[in-house]
Amino acid sequence: MKVAVIGGGINGVMTAWAFARHGDSVDLYEKGHLMSATSRASTKMLHGGLRYLEHGHLALVREALQERSWWIRQAPHLVRPLELLIPIYRNGERAKWLVGAGIRLYDLLATGSGFPRSRWYAAADVAESFPGLQRNHLLGAYGYWDAQMDDYQLGLWAAEKARESGARLHEQSPVLRLDPTTGEVSTAGAGACYDRIINVAGPWAEELLIRSGVTSAYRLDLIRGSHIVVSGRLEQGCVLQVPGEKRILFVLPHGEETLLGTTEVRQESTEKCAPSDDEIEYLVGNYNRCFREKIACSDIIGSFAGIRPIVASKTDFSAASREAVIERHDKLINVFGGKWTTSRALAEAVITKSQH
Template identity: 35%
Template sequence: MVASSVYDVFVIGGGINGCGIARDAAGRGYAVALAEMNDFASGTSSGATKLIHGGLRYLEHYEFRLVREALMEREVLWAMAPHVIWPLRFVLPYQKGGIRPAWLIRLGLFLYDHLGGRKLLPPTRTLDLRRDPAGRPLKPVFGKAFEYSDGWVDDARMVVLNARDAADRGATVLTRSKVVSARREGGLWSISVKDGASGTVNVHQARMLVNASGPWVDQVLTGAFGRNGVHNVRLVQGSHIVVRRKFDDARAYFFQNPDNRIIFAIPYERDFTLIGTTDRDYVGDPKDAKISEEEIRYLCDAASEYFAEPVRPEDIVWSYSAVRPLYDDGASKAQEATRDYVLKLDEGEGAPLLNVFGGKLTTYRRLAEHALERIAEAIGAKGAPWTATSRLPGGEFPVDSYPAQVKSLRASYPFVEEAYAERLVRCYGTRAADLLGSATTITALGRNFGGTLHEAEVRWLMKNEWAQTAEDVLWRRTKQGLFLSAEEAAGLEEYMAGVRRAA
């Protein structure tokens, strides 16, 4: 075993909550380390519906605090990362005699518009689907709809950008590094971390430990901490399907189902439509979650109730499934369990432990601020809150200037085609030029692995964003997996293995 230095804060978990807490703490001057047992966002944080939203349906469950906080965060996060977050209009078709009466929908949308935080996003309006283009893909029975604002996020990229910024601010960031034990010794935490590649176990010390391991939070408490009878989270599986583009409109759809659940149909990666999510209780290891035939049928049938052209299982080009760690509040149904987060501080024997339960993408920054309040109470304050006016790496441009960023990139690199430039700016923002470097031709970017994925981008991701495998690159750093064949993906895996061996 190799002993390491003493940190103020050691974070377990490289999802959005863990990376957000590490970034905030590092920016305030704490000595921070973060350990993730796999790749960043390889669990819940890349398996969401990818929305920055207030949560319109949460109003039905009276979660007003959560909805207000989330609504206020939408434009804060948009300003932080206008490359990976952008506004999206949602169309909610209405049918007389439907699941929810028109007056209830109007009331909910009125609250949604006025609970707080909306300055740039346009307000709700009513649509005549017989005249509006949004009605074209839908069955003719839907003549009316409500249109409202929320936002879209490349969830996995937002996670890795938080990790990148934490590291840039001095945090020690460890991927594929599993915490195998944690115990209190002499007023400090002694944390044993196993490197997934070498098998080496390094021992770190910290004044405070943060368990932000998402759906594994109880497993960490029973495994690394040796506690028995731990049960804090309710695991709820959510699955999504991706099909070839069902509509040309830039807006998304919000569909209400007869069982009172809802699904979204969202424009995805230019050529596709994302449909989801499901809500069902999950038992087992979260890493094994996969979409079931029942969930596939549910999503296809629910979408087909609205679209004039049915959605069939054979239309699916990709699917993904993840487990959400909801704080167990005893709700009877999975879709009714609270989406709010809970922070619990254990100050036993002088070395405090903060456990993080629940949470959602939209409120991760506020969760981190609340976690830093608890950290300050436990080990002393350093610095003031700072993330509300910050920028994530690559997001140093105004929210309305994405087209200008694309134009500027093409002016500097004329060989980059429009669609490729749009993708690079969506992924990397102002750092796209750093990736392209001194290249003056497309061939200077090296081997093309398929789609618009070139060797220069792969090497940049390995050097700057901890990517180690083809899956890291194709499904978390980019979504180029949608455009590569199995053979091309295997070629990328072989190439990256060679780069790792040569390093």
């Protein structure tokens, strides 16, 4: 079968690799450079998504927890287990028992993944691990495990595996239009016909359909996630609960520096994705609320932002989810949403959809 994959982020790369492994002829088209946009602007975590448990997405969390083990087995030079602490304060956003219940469920869903189980740390132990953490009203912390990655290098590693399997990866080759009936993919240079077209262009997937005159049952909400980098090295990660919100923020080791993120702000278009002043102040403020040694905007040595495409039904705009949706139109398969961690499993699901 002749397959065109549109999009050179992690979901596109993994989809191209999967089809190539199955013996198909694969061309991947990327409008810029591989792994140069959303997939490079992640929080650098391969994780199940502890917060998704509050929304009942048990299947998504379990799949992701199992998939992170695949990544660490395949590329241990680019992925490592990382313990994260969730400090629990008296009168905090979530009660100790509630966080503990979520952590135990996370452990249960991770059964067989090979990761250590979570544990409770007394306040004195937390102060030793994170001496800069605010200690007033600190009850202790839950420690749990996920995996940290170099998202850019890991994506390029996967791209090389796709090439080795026979996929042809075309960079700086934007797709102008596609035709679900004929299977034609039009680029600036020429056009070619395929048995299957996989539209996995991330935030740009809906724009391509509009240009091609193709209707879909779904739309994308574009959500910007911003991060900042400050000096100072951490040995383990920390998860901060944000007062008055259900969100959490990560404070993570990032080489010899520290990474803070992420925000969730609606992005009106795919253009000019960068952290806003408000987002930077939000990250700095929440860090300063939990750490004794304060930082200022002038201490920031780097920042970046990425767009996450969140799937919403056109008939129910409130039904947004991090779970991916796969939609078939003749020879065209649209892939909306998806997570870095589950990109391999998503690629296999696309292959299954293409065979029916």
